[in-house]
Amino acid sequence: MNKKKIGLTILATFVVAIFAVIAIMPFFFLLISSFKPGSEMIRNGLQFKFDFQNYKLGNYALLLTEREGIYLKWYINSIVIMVIQVATGLFFSSLVGYGLAKYKFKGRNVLFMLVLLVMMVPVEILILPLYKEINSVNLIDTYAGVVLPFIVPATGIFFFRQFASGLPTEIMESGRIDGCGEFGIFFKLMMPIMLPAYGAMTILLAMGSWNSMVWPMIVLRTSEMQTLPIGLQSLLTPYGNNYDMLLSGAVMSVLPILVVFLLNQKTFIAGMAAGSVKG
Amino acid sequence: MSKQNNINAAGTQKSGGIHMIKVAPYIFTAPFVIYFLIFFIYPITETFWTSLCQQVGFAPPKFAGLANYKLLIDDYFVMAVQNSTLYTFFTCLILVPLPLMLAVIIDSKFMFKADIFKSALFIPALTSVVMAGLFFKYAFSSNPSALMNAFIGFFGIPPQGWLENRVTTWIVLVVFCVWKWLGVNIVYYLSALQTIPKDLYEAATIDGANAWERFLNITVPGVKPTIIYVLTISIYGGFSMFAEAFTLFNSARTPGDIGATIVSYIYAQGFNRNNFGLASAAGITLLAGVMIINIIQLKITDPVGKSDD
Numbered sequence: 085m086n087k088k089k090i091g092l093t094i095l096a097t098f099v100v101a102i103f104a105v106i107a108i109m110p111f112f113f114l115l116i117s118s119f120k121p122g123s124e125m126i127r128n129g130l131q132f133k134f135d136f137q138n139y140k141l142g143n144y145a146l147l148l149t150e151r152e153g154i155y156l157k158w159y160i161n162s163i164v165i166m167v168i169q170v171a172t173g174l175f176f177s178s179l180v181g182y183g184l185a186k187y188k189f190k191g192r193n194v195l196f197m198l199v200l201l202v203m204m205v206p207v208e209i210l211i212l213p214l215y216k217e218i219n220s221v222n223l224i225d226t227y228a229g230v231v232l233p234f235i236v237p238a239t240g241i242f243f244f245r246q247f248a249s250g251l252p253t254e255i256m257e258s259g260r261i262d263g264c265g266e267f268g269i270f271f272k273l274m275m276p277i278m279l280p281a282y283g284a285m286t287i288l289l290a291m292g293s294w295n296s297m298v299w300p301m302i303v304l305r306t307s308e309m310q311t312l313p314i315g316l317q318s319l320l321t322p323y324g325n326n327y328d329m330l331l332s333g334a335v336m337s338v339l340p341i342l343v344v345f346l347l348n349q350k351t352f353i354a355g356m357a358a359g360s361v362k363g
Numbered sequence: 364m365s366k367q368n369n370i371n372a373a374g375t376q377k378s379g380g381i382h383m384i385k386v387a388p389y390i391f392t393a394p395f396v397i398y399f400l401i402f403f404i405y406p407i408t409e410t411f412w413t414s415l416c417q418q419v420g421f422a423p424p425k426f427a428g429l430a431n432y433k434l435l436i437d438d439y440f441v442m443a444v445q446n447s448t449l450y451t452f453f454t455c456l457i458l459v460p461l462p463l464m465l466a467v468i469i470d471s472k473f474m475f476k477a478d479i480f481k482s483a484l485f486i487p488a489l490t491s492v493v494m495a496g497l498f499f500k501y502a503f504s505s506n507p508s509a510l511m512n513a514f515i516g517f518f519g520i521p522p523q524g525w526l527e528n529r530v531t532t533w534i535v536l537v538v539f540c541v542w543k544w545l546g547v548n549i550v551y552y553l554s555a556l557q558t559i560p561k562d563l564y565e566a567a568t569i570d571g572a573n574a575w576e577r578f579l580n581i582t583v584p585g586v587k588p589t590i591i592y593v594l595t596i597s598i599y600g601g602f603s604m605f606a607e608a609f610t611l612f613n614s615a616r617t618p619g620d621i622g623a624t625i626v627s628y629i630y631a632q633g634f635n636r637n638n639f640g641l642a643s644a645a646g647i648t649l650l651a652g653v654m655i656i657n658i659i660q661l662k663i664t665d666p667v668g669k670s671d672d
Contacts, residue, residue, distance in 0.1 A: 089473065096468045097475040103465060104483035107546060110498035111486065113510070129504025132513055176394045183391025187384070195392055202403055204657045206603030208626040209646045212633040213406035213413070236398035266387035295491035297606050302634065313493040320613045334494045341489050349482050352489075353550050 111338065118143055118335045122327030143332035150329050155336075157308055158315035161227075162337075165300070165311060166293040168231050173289045174282055176236040181244025182270060182278075186256065196245070202238040208298065215302050229303040230311075240285050247281040248274070287355030294341065312337040407650070414643035424640070431644035440645055443623040449533060450624070451601025454540045458597050459590060462545055466552035467582060481553070484546035495543060496610025500526070503535050526611060529621040536622070539607050544600070548593050552586060559585035595660050602653060605630065625649050 117125050119139035147155040184196055214233050223229035251274065259269040275282075297313045304310045310318065316337065319330045345352050414431055416424035435441075465484075469477050487495065502510040503525035512522035525531045559581065567577050583590070605626035609615060612622050615631040623631075625645065633642035 092473040093475055096471060096473040100465060100468055100474065100480045103545065104480045106542065107484045107487050110495055111490065113502070114494065114498055125501050129506040129509025130498070130501040131508055132510055180392050180395040183388045187388035189388040195395065198399055199395065202399065204599070204653065205650065206599055206653060208603045208605055208629065209410070209650050210406045212629065212639060212642050212646060213409040214402065216409070217406060233402045236394050241395060266383050291489065297492055313491045317493050317610065331497070334497055338490055338494055342486070345489055353481070353485055
């Protein structure tokens, strides 16, 4: 019996370990390659050989010096856009989600159906008319142009609605008796108890913003305005001569998230899984 | 809400209690309504209208009826639809059952250090497509000594020009997608597994059911809503796939269109050729497809009815 248990433990762990190794492999290989000249990978692909004596830290120094510190500009752009997107997204989606959950009013179900509709239509269908729209108000190549079309995230509304539905209505009643207005109730009483939901949504929205590629690539045209993903992608042109900063730049763009993740794994996993909450 | 409370609220509130309670929800939900009109209804209407027009560049659109849709059928759009459909089919085939099985293993009492493996499996979800694309592009390089060719060399398979043929390109894209979403789906399934009462398994074991029977008769029905959810997001994700193919080829166009997807077609027609009419027709076709899937899915799961309880 005991032997059987040990055997099953080894088998189970081995099967999962294979997939876990595959999961972290790309990061491992890119980290190793980031100390080598970038052109080597472009020419030969990723190789399974390690000649550690030739590794240099120079690729990381390039991030600060190359093209007058363009990489730092991408970093700052990514951070600024993420902060705006998370702050506005949290504010608006919690407001709407709470309104849908806590009030009975005419049109409530229709509105909720529309939220579901927005969640279901892939945003890729809309990129073309959204581009024309943003272009017609001269917001191409601006932070506002990146943020505006996603300023009221439907996933967030859905999530806050589910969360607020589970909160006791008595708090609102007692707030009213104490003379709080409806908005006072939201900002002073309900917002504090929705903090766990804000935490989960912050992670989901921040990850989405930090890694988003397609829409920023369309809106942000000049190199100085670009974010990390599109800036790095732009280094891959056939006439590129910045291959050396490609991998060190990619590694440095993931590293902060990885560190934050390893420090708060439970919160992170719960936050990302929050996007799936249904019914 | 009782009448007593309403009167109380009305009596003490400066802004007029009962009145505010009626108006407040409309103010709370106003941001979504405004957003919906400007960034959803308008662009969709605009796409629909443009799809019926001949419009290249920013020249004024000329009504052309269904001409764009006819052009789609003759263009490599057909190939893009085939690619997207096959890609979606194979990702669903792997990304629905495999993470469930892994979640059951991780959740079992035999698993050693489950938390460490869970975290490792989750890391791809944190990585940007660009970063992951760099790995897959160069791990699947056609160079015989590159990672993947070296690996299949072990089994005596000759080196492949992975991103030079249609079938091998599909394989790379499916592997890419499975790599990226496996951990997230495992997390979804793991949280669903916690809702199944453990004594169900004990009772079944006493009744003599083996592990496979318990999996089929208790686990699968127990996580059915999550299975449907994972299937749905895999279908949406599959049909709207673009960033992965873009990073692998560094362009929306690929040699021989082997890596063309529906969205990369929209992107290439719209942004590279400024053929807005044709791109819009492709967008509306994709929208129609997605809506059909939505309706089927809503019929099965009914999210509104359920959460109104």
